[in-house]
Amino acid sequence: METIERKPRSREQARSGIIKTAKAIARQEGWQAVSIRKIADAIEYSAPIVYEYFDSKDILLDEIRNEGFRHLYQEYERILKLYRDPEKRLYEISLVQWQFARHQPEIYQVMYNMDGAFCTIPVYQSETMQEVSRLVREAIFSFIPKAEESIKRLHFQWLAVSHGTIMLAMMLKDERPLDQSEQIYQETMRRFVRELR
Amino acid sequence: METIERKPRSREQARSGIIKTAKAIARQEGWQAVSIRKIADAIEYSAPIVYEYFDSKDILLDEIRNEGFRHLYQEYERILKLYRDPEKRLYEISLVQWQFARHQPEIYQVMYNMDGAFCTIPVYQSETMQEVSRLVREAIFSFIPKAEESIKRLHFQWLAVSHGTIMLAMMLKDERPLDQSEQIYQETMRRFVRELR
DNA sequence: TCAGACGGTTTAACACCGTTAACTGACCAC
DNA sequence: GTGGTCAGTTAACGGTGTTAAACCGTCTGA
Numbered sequence: 001m002e003t004i005e006r007k008p009r010s011r012e013q014a015r016s017g018i019i020k021t022a023k024a025i026a027r028q029e030g031w032q033a034v035s036i037r038k039i040a041d042a043i044e045y046s047a048p049i050v051y052e053y054f055d056s057k058d059i060l061l062d063e064i065r066n067e068g069f070r071h072l073y074q075e076y077e078r079i080l081k082l083y084r085d086p087e088k089r090l091y092e093i094s095l096v097q098w099q100f101a102r103h104q105p106e107i108y109q110v111m112y113n114m115d116g117a118f119c120t121i122p123v124y125q126s127e128t129m130q131e132v133s134r135l136v137r138e139a140i141f142s143f144i145p146k147a148e149e150s151i152k153r154l155h156f157q158w159l160a161v162s163h164g165t166i167m168l169a170m171m172l173k174d175e176r177p178l179d180q181s182e183q184i185y186q187e188t189m190r191r192f193v194r195e196l197r
Numbered sequence: 198m199e200t201i202e203r204k205p206r207s208r209e210q211a212r213s214g215i216i217k218t219a220k221a222i223a224r225q226e227g228w229q230a231v232s233i234r235k236i237a238d239a240i241e242y243s244a245p246i247v248y249e250y251f252d253s254k255d256i257l258l259d260e261i262r263n264e265g266f267r268h269l270y271q272e273y274e275r276i277l278k279l280y281r282d283p284e285k286r287l288y289e290i291s292l293v294q295w296q297f298a299r300h301q302p303e304i305y306q307v308m309y310n311m312d313g314a315f316c317t318i319p320v321y322q323s324e325t326m327q328e329v330s331r332l333v334r335e336a337i338f339s340f341i342p343k344a345e346e347s348i349k350r351l352h353f354q355w356l357a358v359s360h361g362t363i364m365l366a367m368m369l370k371d372e373r374p375l376d377q378s379e380q381i382y383q384e385t386m387r388r389f390v391r392e393l394r
Numbered sequence: 395t396c397a398g399a400c401g402g403t404t405t406a407a408c409a410c411c412g413t414t415a416a417c418t419g420a421c422c423a424c
Numbered sequence: 425g426t427g428g429t430c431a432g433t434t435a436a437c438g439g440t441g442t443t444a445a446a447c448c449g450t451c452t453g454a
Contacts, residue, residue: 032315035439035440035441036441036442037439037440037441045403045404046403046405047441047442048404048405048443049402049404051441051442051443052402052403056441056442057440057441057442112368113311113312113313114310115310115315116310116315116317118229118315120229120313122371123368124371124372156369156373156378156381157362157385159365160358160361160362160365160366160385161357161361161362162361163361163364164357164359164360164361164362164364164365165354165358165361167357167360167361168353168356168360169357171309171320171321172321172353174319174321175321176353181353184353184354188354188357191392195388232410232411232412233412233413234411242433243432243433243434244412244413245413245414245415245433245434246431246432246433248412248413249431249432253412253413254412254413395454396454397453397454398454399450399451399452399453400449400450400452401450402447402448402449402450403446403447403448403449404445404446404448405444405445405446405447406444406445406446407442407445408441408442408443408444409440409442410439410440410441410442411438411439411440412439412440413436413437414435414436415434415435415436415437416433416434416436417432417433418432418434419430419433420429420432421428421429421430421431422428422430423426423429424425424426424427424428
Protein backbone atom coordinates (compact mmCIF):
# COMPACT_ATOMS: atom_id res chain seq x y z
CA MET A 1 0.00 0.00 0.00
CA GLU A 2 1.31 3.35 -0.97
CA THR A 3 0.52 6.52 0.82
CA ILE A 4 -2.71 7.97 -0.40
CA GLU A 5 -2.15 11.30 1.29
CA ARG A 6 0.15 12.13 4.14
CA LYS A 7 -1.80 14.61 6.20
CA PRO A 8 -5.04 15.55 4.55
CA ARG A 9 -6.46 19.00 4.85
CA SER A 10 -10.17 18.78 5.16
CA ARG A 11 -12.26 16.27 7.04
CA GLU A 12 -13.95 15.24 3.81
CA GLN A 13 -10.62 14.45 2.23
CA ALA A 14 -9.61 12.23 5.12
CA ARG A 15 -12.93 10.42 4.89
CA SER A 16 -12.62 9.71 1.21
CA GLY A 17 -8.98 8.79 1.73
CA ILE A 18 -10.04 6.04 4.11
CA ILE A 19 -12.59 4.77 1.62
CA LYS A 20 -10.12 4.92 -1.22
CA THR A 21 -7.54 3.02 0.81
CA ALA A 22 -10.02 0.32 1.85
CA LYS A 23 -10.98 -0.23 -1.77
CA ALA A 24 -7.34 -0.32 -2.87
CA ILE A 25 -6.46 -3.01 -0.32
CA ALA A 26 -9.58 -4.97 -1.23
CA ARG A 27 -8.73 -4.84 -4.91
CA GLN A 28 -5.18 -6.07 -4.39
CA GLU A 29 -5.56 -8.53 -1.54
CA GLY A 30 -9.28 -9.21 -1.22
CA TRP A 31 -11.78 -7.93 1.31
CA GLN A 32 -10.79 -10.42 3.91
CA ALA A 33 -7.39 -8.69 4.08
CA VAL A 34 -8.91 -5.27 4.78
CA SER A 35 -8.40 -4.28 8.41
CA ILE A 36 -8.74 -1.02 10.27
CA ARG A 37 -5.08 -1.05 11.25
CA LYS A 38 -3.95 -1.64 7.68
CA ILE A 39 -6.06 1.25 6.47
CA ALA A 40 -4.70 3.45 9.24
CA ASP A 41 -1.12 2.53 8.31
CA ALA A 42 -1.72 3.41 4.69
CA ILE A 43 -3.08 6.86 5.45
CA GLU A 44 -0.33 7.32 8.05
CA TYR A 45 -2.52 7.55 11.09
CA SER A 46 -3.17 5.32 14.06
CA ALA A 47 -6.18 2.99 14.09
CA PRO A 48 -8.52 5.00 16.36
CA ILE A 49 -8.45 7.89 13.90
CA VAL A 50 -10.47 5.78 11.49
CA TYR A 51 -13.21 5.69 14.11
CA GLU A 52 -13.36 9.48 14.01
CA TYR A 53 -14.79 9.13 10.53
CA PHE A 54 -16.63 5.80 10.67
CA ASP A 55 -18.29 4.45 13.79
CA SER A 56 -17.45 0.88 12.81
CA LYS A 57 -15.97 -1.20 10.05
CA ASP A 58 -19.50 -2.25 9.19
CA ILE A 59 -20.52 1.34 8.57
CA LEU A 60 -17.42 1.92 6.45
CA LEU A 61 -18.38 -1.05 4.29
CA ASP A 62 -21.96 0.20 4.11
CA GLU A 63 -20.68 3.57 2.91
CA ILE A 64 -18.69 1.94 0.12
CA ARG A 65 -21.70 -0.15 -0.79
CA ASN A 66 -23.88 2.95 -1.02
CA GLU A 67 -21.24 4.68 -3.11
CA GLY A 68 -21.58 1.75 -5.48
CA PHE A 69 -25.34 2.05 -5.66
CA ARG A 70 -25.09 5.80 -6.24
CA HIS A 71 -22.72 5.17 -9.12
CA LEU A 72 -25.10 2.59 -10.53
CA TYR A 73 -27.99 5.01 -10.15
CA GLN A 74 -26.24 7.65 -12.21
CA GLU A 75 -25.34 5.18 -14.91
CA TYR A 76 -28.90 3.87 -15.09
CA GLU A 77 -30.26 7.39 -15.24
CA ARG A 78 -27.93 8.15 -18.13
CA ILE A 79 -29.23 5.11 -19.99
CA LEU A 80 -32.84 6.09 -19.41
CA LYS A 81 -32.17 9.55 -20.82
CA LEU A 82 -30.25 8.17 -23.76
CA TYR A 83 -32.75 5.60 -24.99
CA ARG A 84 -36.49 5.62 -25.39
CA ASP A 85 -37.05 2.04 -26.51
CA PRO A 86 -37.94 0.08 -23.35
CA GLU A 87 -36.29 -3.09 -24.62
CA LYS A 88 -33.08 -1.26 -25.38
CA ARG A 89 -33.26 0.47 -22.01
CA LEU A 90 -33.41 -2.66 -19.91
CA TYR A 91 -30.77 -4.40 -21.98
CA GLU A 92 -28.37 -1.49 -21.69
CA ILE A 93 -28.98 -1.29 -17.96
CA SER A 94 -28.05 -4.93 -17.75
CA LEU A 95 -24.84 -4.29 -19.64
CA VAL A 96 -23.95 -1.46 -17.28
CA GLN A 97 -24.40 -3.85 -14.37
CA TRP A 98 -21.88 -6.22 -15.94
CA GLN A 99 -19.38 -3.51 -16.75
CA PHE A 100 -19.61 -2.18 -13.21
CA ALA A 101 -18.98 -5.60 -11.67
CA ARG A 102 -16.13 -6.14 -14.06
CA HIS A 103 -14.33 -2.84 -13.62
CA GLN A 104 -15.01 -2.26 -9.97
CA PRO A 105 -15.20 -5.77 -8.56
CA GLU A 106 -14.24 -4.72 -5.02
CA ILE A 107 -17.28 -2.44 -4.82
CA TYR A 108 -19.58 -4.99 -6.39
CA GLN A 109 -18.33 -7.57 -3.90
CA VAL A 110 -19.17 -5.46 -0.89
CA MET A 111 -22.57 -4.55 -2.36
CA TYR A 112 -23.58 -8.19 -2.40
CA ASN A 113 -21.33 -9.67 0.30
CA MET A 114 -19.21 -11.71 -2.05
CA ASP A 115 -15.65 -13.03 -1.82
CA GLY A 116 -15.01 -12.40 1.84
CA ALA A 117 -16.66 -9.02 1.95
CA PHE A 118 -19.19 -9.09 4.74
CA CYS A 119 -21.30 -6.15 5.81
CA THR A 120 -23.89 -7.10 8.43
CA ILE A 121 -26.15 -4.17 7.59
CA PRO A 122 -28.91 -5.61 5.38
CA VAL A 123 -28.56 -4.35 1.84
CA TYR A 124 -32.28 -3.80 1.39
CA GLN A 125 -32.18 -1.22 4.17
CA SER A 126 -29.93 0.92 2.04
CA GLU A 127 -31.72 4.00 0.74
CA THR A 128 -29.56 4.15 -2.36
CA MET A 129 -30.22 0.49 -3.18
CA GLN A 130 -33.95 1.12 -2.97
CA GLU A 131 -33.60 4.05 -5.33
CA VAL A 132 -31.73 1.95 -7.85
CA SER A 133 -34.44 -0.68 -7.59
CA ARG A 134 -37.09 1.94 -8.14
CA LEU A 135 -35.33 3.14 -11.26
CA VAL A 136 -35.14 -0.34 -12.74
CA ARG A 137 -38.77 -0.98 -11.87
CA GLU A 138 -39.70 2.19 -13.73
CA ALA A 139 -37.78 0.97 -16.73
CA ILE A 140 -39.68 -2.29 -16.58
CA PHE A 141 -42.97 -0.47 -16.11
CA SER A 142 -42.39 1.66 -19.16
CA PHE A 143 -42.00 -1.65 -20.93
CA ILE A 144 -45.07 -3.48 -19.70
CA PRO A 145 -47.35 -1.40 -17.49
CA LYS A 146 -48.71 -3.84 -14.96
CA ALA A 147 -49.68 -3.74 -11.31
CA GLU A 148 -46.97 -2.87 -8.80
CA GLU A 149 -46.61 -6.41 -7.50
CA SER A 150 -46.07 -7.77 -11.00
CA ILE A 151 -43.39 -5.19 -11.64
CA LYS A 152 -41.72 -6.11 -8.38
CA ARG A 153 -41.71 -9.75 -9.38
CA LEU A 154 -40.18 -8.95 -12.75
CA HIS A 155 -37.55 -6.81 -11.11
CA PHE A 156 -36.78 -9.64 -8.72
CA GLN A 157 -36.37 -12.00 -11.65
CA TRP A 158 -34.24 -9.54 -13.58
CA LEU A 159 -31.88 -9.04 -10.64
CA ALA A 160 -31.72 -12.78 -9.96
CA VAL A 161 -30.74 -13.54 -13.56
CA SER A 162 -28.36 -10.61 -13.92
CA HIS A 163 -26.61 -10.85 -10.56
CA GLY A 164 -26.73 -14.65 -10.60
CA THR A 165 -24.85 -14.77 -13.88
CA ILE A 166 -22.35 -12.11 -12.83
CA MET A 167 -21.68 -13.84 -9.53
CA LEU A 168 -21.20 -17.22 -11.16
CA ALA A 169 -18.94 -15.70 -13.80
CA MET A 170 -16.77 -14.16 -11.09
CA MET A 171 -16.75 -17.39 -9.13
CA LEU A 172 -15.58 -19.42 -12.11
CA LYS A 173 -13.37 -16.81 -13.70
CA ASP A 174 -10.29 -19.05 -13.43
CA GLU A 175 -12.15 -21.86 -15.15
CA ARG A 176 -14.01 -19.92 -17.79
CA PRO A 177 -12.56 -16.63 -19.06
CA LEU A 178 -14.65 -13.57 -18.29
CA ASP A 179 -14.87 -12.57 -21.95
CA GLN A 180 -16.58 -15.87 -22.64
CA SER A 181 -18.93 -15.43 -19.69
CA GLU A 182 -19.74 -11.94 -20.92
CA GLN A 183 -21.01 -13.44 -24.13
CA ILE A 184 -23.30 -15.76 -22.18
CA TYR A 185 -24.41 -12.86 -20.02
CA GLN A 186 -25.34 -10.77 -23.02
CA GLU A 187 -27.23 -13.62 -24.58
CA THR A 188 -29.04 -14.34 -21.33
CA MET A 189 -30.06 -10.74 -20.73
CA ARG A 190 -31.08 -10.27 -24.35
CA ARG A 191 -33.37 -13.25 -24.05
CA PHE A 192 -34.75 -12.07 -20.73
CA VAL A 193 -35.61 -8.69 -22.20
CA ARG A 194 -37.05 -10.19 -25.35
CA GLU A 195 -39.35 -12.45 -23.40
CA LEU A 196 -40.90 -9.52 -21.61
CA ARG A 197 -42.72 -8.61 -24.78
CA MET B 198 -24.60 -24.47 22.27
CA GLU B 199 -25.44 -27.71 23.96
CA THR B 200 -23.07 -30.59 24.29
CA ILE B 201 -23.14 -32.75 21.23
CA GLU B 202 -21.20 -35.56 22.87
CA ARG B 203 -19.02 -35.50 25.92
CA LYS B 204 -16.18 -37.82 25.09
CA PRO B 205 -16.71 -39.50 21.75
CA ARG B 206 -15.53 -43.04 21.19
CA SER B 207 -14.21 -43.36 17.70
CA ARG B 208 -12.17 -40.92 15.71
CA GLU B 209 -14.89 -40.78 13.09
CA GLN B 210 -17.45 -39.81 15.69
CA ALA B 211 -15.31 -36.96 16.92
CA ARG B 212 -14.83 -35.75 13.37
CA SER B 213 -18.50 -35.71 12.59
CA GLY B 214 -19.15 -34.16 16.01
CA ILE B 215 -16.99 -31.20 15.03
CA ILE B 216 -18.81 -30.83 11.74
CA LYS B 217 -22.19 -31.15 13.40
CA THR B 218 -21.25 -28.52 15.98
CA ALA B 219 -19.95 -26.09 13.37
CA LYS B 220 -23.19 -26.38 11.43
CA ALA B 221 -25.26 -25.96 14.59
CA ILE B 222 -23.47 -22.73 15.54
CA ALA B 223 -23.75 -21.46 11.98
CA ARG B 224 -27.45 -22.17 11.89
CA GLN B 225 -28.13 -20.34 15.14
CA GLU B 226 -25.66 -17.47 15.03
CA GLY B 227 -24.43 -17.33 11.44
CA TRP B 228 -21.13 -18.45 9.95
CA GLN B 229 -19.30 -15.37 11.08
CA ALA B 230 -19.85 -16.53 14.67
CA VAL B 231 -18.27 -19.94 14.07
CA SER B 232 -14.82 -20.12 15.64
CA ILE B 233 -12.49 -23.02 16.42
CA ARG B 234 -12.60 -22.22 20.12
CA LYS B 235 -16.39 -22.16 20.18
CA ILE B 236 -16.54 -25.53 18.46
CA ALA B 237 -13.96 -26.92 20.88
CA ASP B 238 -15.98 -25.66 23.85
CA ALA B 239 -19.13 -27.30 22.54
CA ILE B 240 -17.52 -30.70 22.11
CA GLU B 241 -15.76 -30.24 25.45
CA TYR B 242 -12.23 -30.23 24.21
CA SER B 243 -9.55 -27.59 23.90
CA ALA B 244 -9.03 -25.78 20.62
CA PRO B 245 -5.92 -27.64 19.35
CA ILE B 246 -7.86 -30.90 19.36
CA VAL B 247 -9.89 -29.62 16.43
CA TYR B 248 -6.65 -29.46 14.46
CA GLU B 249 -6.18 -33.19 15.03
CA TYR B 250 -9.12 -33.69 12.74
CA PHE B 251 -8.93 -30.72 10.39
CA ASP B 252 -5.70 -29.06 9.35
CA SER B 253 -7.37 -25.67 9.19
CA LYS B 254 -10.71 -23.94 9.49
CA ASP B 255 -10.69 -23.62 5.72
CA ILE B 256 -10.48 -27.37 5.32
CA LEU B 257 -13.27 -27.88 7.83
CA LEU B 258 -15.48 -25.55 5.79
CA ASP B 259 -14.46 -27.33 2.60
CA GLU B 260 -15.47 -30.64 4.17
CA ILE B 261 -18.92 -29.29 5.02
CA ARG B 262 -19.23 -27.90 1.54
CA ASN B 263 -18.40 -31.27 0.02
CA GLU B 264 -20.87 -32.93 2.33
CA GLY B 265 -23.45 -30.61 0.84
CA PHE B 266 -22.50 -31.48 -2.70
CA ARG B 267 -22.57 -35.20 -1.89
CA HIS B 268 -26.08 -34.80 -0.49
CA LEU B 269 -27.12 -32.91 -3.60
CA TYR B 270 -25.58 -35.61 -5.79
CA GLN B 271 -27.64 -38.32 -4.15
CA GLU B 272 -30.81 -36.30 -4.47
CA TYR B 273 -30.16 -35.57 -8.13
CA GLU B 274 -29.42 -39.22 -8.77
CA ARG B 275 -32.69 -40.17 -7.14
CA ILE B 276 -34.54 -37.76 -9.44
CA LEU B 277 -32.83 -39.14 -12.53
CA LYS B 278 -33.86 -42.64 -11.59
CA LEU B 279 -37.38 -41.59 -10.78
CA TYR B 280 -38.22 -39.70 -13.96
CA ARG B 281 -37.52 -40.34 -17.60
CA ASP B 282 -38.94 -37.17 -19.11
CA PRO B 283 -35.97 -34.79 -19.52
CA GLU B 284 -38.09 -31.71 -18.90
CA LYS B 285 -39.46 -33.16 -15.69
CA ARG B 286 -35.96 -34.25 -14.67
CA LEU B 287 -34.39 -30.82 -14.88
CA TYR B 288 -37.34 -29.14 -13.24
CA GLU B 289 -37.34 -31.56 -10.32
CA ILE B 290 -33.59 -31.14 -9.92
CA SER B 291 -34.18 -27.41 -9.69
CA LEU B 292 -36.80 -27.93 -7.01
CA VAL B 293 -34.39 -30.09 -5.01
CA GLN B 294 -31.85 -27.28 -5.15
CA TRP B 295 -34.40 -24.91 -3.64
CA GLN B 296 -35.48 -27.35 -0.95
CA PHE B 297 -31.88 -27.97 -0.01
CA ALA B 298 -31.08 -24.28 0.32
CA ARG B 299 -34.25 -23.80 2.30
CA HIS B 300 -33.87 -26.65 4.77
CA GLN B 301 -30.11 -26.59 5.17
CA PRO B 302 -29.24 -22.96 4.64
CA GLU B 303 -26.01 -23.15 6.65
CA ILE B 304 -24.62 -25.79 4.29
CA TYR B 305 -25.82 -23.96 1.20
CA GLN B 306 -24.19 -20.77 2.53
CA VAL B 307 -20.79 -22.38 2.90
CA MET B 308 -21.08 -24.04 -0.51
CA TYR B 309 -21.36 -20.67 -2.19
CA ASN B 310 -19.64 -18.39 0.34
CA MET B 311 -22.78 -16.53 1.35
CA ASP B 312 -23.75 -14.68 4.53
CA GLY B 313 -20.38 -14.49 6.19
CA ALA B 314 -19.31 -18.01 5.30
CA PHE B 315 -15.95 -17.77 3.60
CA CYS B 316 -13.92 -20.73 2.44
CA THR B 317 -10.85 -19.68 0.45
CA ILE B 318 -10.60 -23.04 -1.32
CA PRO B 319 -12.12 -22.47 -4.78
CA VAL B 320 -15.40 -24.30 -5.10
CA TYR B 321 -14.69 -25.46 -8.63
CA GLN B 322 -11.72 -27.44 -7.33
CA SER B 323 -14.07 -29.59 -5.31
CA GLU B 324 -14.33 -33.09 -6.74
CA THR B 325 -17.88 -33.51 -5.45
CA MET B 326 -18.99 -30.22 -7.00
CA GLN B 327 -17.64 -31.33 -10.36
CA GLU B 328 -19.54 -34.58 -10.07
CA VAL B 329 -22.76 -32.74 -9.32
CA SER B 330 -22.13 -30.53 -12.35
CA ARG B 331 -21.52 -33.58 -14.49
CA LEU B 332 -24.80 -35.07 -13.37
CA VAL B 333 -26.76 -31.95 -14.23
CA ARG B 334 -25.01 -31.68 -17.58
CA GLU B 335 -26.03 -35.25 -18.32
CA ALA B 336 -29.60 -34.37 -17.50
CA ILE B 337 -29.41 -31.45 -19.88
CA PHE B 338 -27.74 -33.60 -22.55
CA SER B 339 -30.50 -36.19 -22.39
CA PHE B 340 -32.74 -33.23 -23.09
CA ILE B 341 -30.98 -31.66 -26.02
CA PRO B 342 -27.94 -33.59 -27.23
CA LYS B 343 -25.50 -30.94 -28.34
CA ALA B 344 -21.75 -30.50 -28.30
CA GLU B 345 -20.03 -30.45 -24.93
CA GLU B 346 -19.40 -26.72 -24.93
CA SER B 347 -23.06 -26.00 -25.59
CA ILE B 348 -24.07 -28.23 -22.70
CA LYS B 349 -21.57 -26.47 -20.47
CA ARG B 350 -23.05 -23.13 -21.42
CA LEU B 351 -26.57 -24.32 -20.70
CA HIS B 352 -25.45 -25.71 -17.35
CA PHE B 353 -23.81 -22.38 -16.56
CA GLN B 354 -27.04 -20.60 -17.38
CA TRP B 355 -29.12 -23.04 -15.38
CA LEU B 356 -26.93 -22.62 -12.29
CA ALA B 357 -26.87 -18.85 -12.70
CA VAL B 358 -30.67 -18.64 -12.80
CA SER B 359 -31.28 -21.20 -10.09
CA HIS B 360 -28.63 -20.07 -7.63
CA GLY B 361 -29.17 -16.42 -8.48
CA THR B 362 -32.84 -16.66 -7.57
CA ILE B 363 -32.17 -18.68 -4.41
CA MET B 364 -29.48 -16.27 -3.26
CA LEU B 365 -31.64 -13.24 -3.87
CA ALA B 366 -34.57 -14.89 -2.11
CA MET B 367 -32.41 -15.56 0.94
CA MET B 368 -31.02 -12.03 0.83
CA LEU B 369 -34.47 -10.46 0.78
CA LYS B 370 -36.24 -12.98 2.99
CA ASP B 371 -37.15 -10.31 5.56
CA GLU B 372 -38.66 -8.18 2.81
CA ARG B 373 -40.36 -10.85 0.75
CA PRO B 374 -41.49 -14.08 2.43
CA LEU B 375 -39.74 -17.22 1.21
CA ASP B 376 -43.00 -18.89 0.26
CA GLN B 377 -43.63 -16.06 -2.15
CA SER B 378 -40.11 -16.29 -3.55
CA GLU B 379 -40.55 -20.02 -3.96
CA GLN B 380 -43.45 -19.36 -6.28
CA ILE B 381 -41.29 -17.08 -8.40
CA TYR B 382 -38.51 -19.65 -8.34
CA GLN B 383 -40.80 -22.38 -9.58
CA GLU B 384 -42.14 -20.16 -12.33
CA THR B 385 -38.64 -19.12 -13.36
CA MET B 386 -37.27 -22.64 -13.47
CA ARG B 387 -40.36 -23.93 -15.27
CA ARG B 388 -39.83 -21.33 -17.93
CA PHE B 389 -36.12 -22.04 -18.17
CA VAL B 390 -36.78 -25.72 -18.71
CA ARG B 391 -39.59 -25.06 -21.16
CA GLU B 392 -37.40 -22.86 -23.30
CA LEU B 393 -34.85 -25.59 -23.74
CA ARG B 394 -37.24 -27.34 -26.09
C1' DT C 395 3.50 35.03 32.34
C1' DC C 396 1.01 31.37 33.85
C1' DA C 397 -3.19 28.23 34.13
C1' DG C 398 -6.39 25.94 31.94
C1' DA C 399 -9.04 24.19 28.28
C1' DC C 400 -9.31 22.02 23.98
C1' DG C 401 -8.58 19.31 19.72
C1' DG C 402 -5.97 16.10 17.43
C1' DT C 403 -3.41 12.11 17.97
C1' DT C 404 -1.23 8.12 20.04
C1' DT C 405 -0.51 4.35 23.33
C1' DA C 406 -2.38 0.71 25.77
C1' DA C 407 -5.67 -2.24 26.69
C1' DC C 408 -9.75 -5.71 26.14
C1' DA C 409 -11.61 -9.66 24.27
C1' DC C 410 -11.62 -12.16 20.57
C1' DC C 411 -9.56 -14.81 16.28
C1' DG C 412 -6.61 -18.96 13.74
C1' DT C 413 -2.74 -21.50 14.66
C1' DT C 414 1.33 -23.82 16.77
C1' DA C 415 4.95 -25.13 20.25
C1' DA C 416 5.68 -26.77 24.51
C1' DC C 417 4.21 -29.09 28.28
C1' DT C 418 1.56 -32.52 31.37
C1' DG C 419 -0.07 -36.77 32.90
C1' DA C 420 -1.53 -41.38 32.28
C1' DC C 421 -0.56 -45.72 30.38
C1' DC C 422 2.42 -49.65 28.73
C1' DA C 423 6.71 -52.40 27.59
C1' DC C 424 10.94 -53.66 29.20
C1' DG D 425 11.56 -48.47 38.18
C1' DT D 426 12.50 -46.29 33.73
C1' DG D 427 11.75 -44.88 29.21
C1' DG D 428 8.51 -44.06 25.58
C1' DT D 429 4.25 -43.10 23.53
C1' DC D 430 -0.04 -40.81 23.19
C1' DA D 431 -4.15 -37.70 24.39
C1' DG D 432 -4.96 -33.62 25.86
C1' DT D 433 -3.75 -29.36 27.92
C1' DT D 434 -1.76 -24.55 28.62
C1' DA D 435 0.56 -20.77 26.77
C1' DA D 436 2.00 -18.21 23.31
C1' DC D 437 2.29 -15.49 18.58
C1' DG D 438 0.52 -12.28 15.69
C1' DG D 439 -3.51 -10.76 14.14
C1' DT D 440 -8.60 -8.68 14.51
C1' DG D 441 -12.40 -4.74 15.90
C1' DT D 442 -12.93 -1.46 19.33
C1' DT D 443 -12.43 1.81 23.30
C1' DA D 444 -10.41 4.27 27.32
C1' DA D 445 -6.79 6.76 28.83
C1' DA D 446 -3.00 9.56 28.22
C1' DC D 447 -0.28 12.86 25.66
C1' DC D 448 0.93 17.15 23.52
C1' DG D 449 0.85 21.40 21.18
C1' DT D 450 -1.88 25.53 20.64
C1' DC D 451 -4.77 28.88 21.92
C1' DT D 452 -7.29 31.77 25.51
C1' DG D 453 -8.28 34.27 29.73
C1' DA D 454 -6.54 36.33 33.90
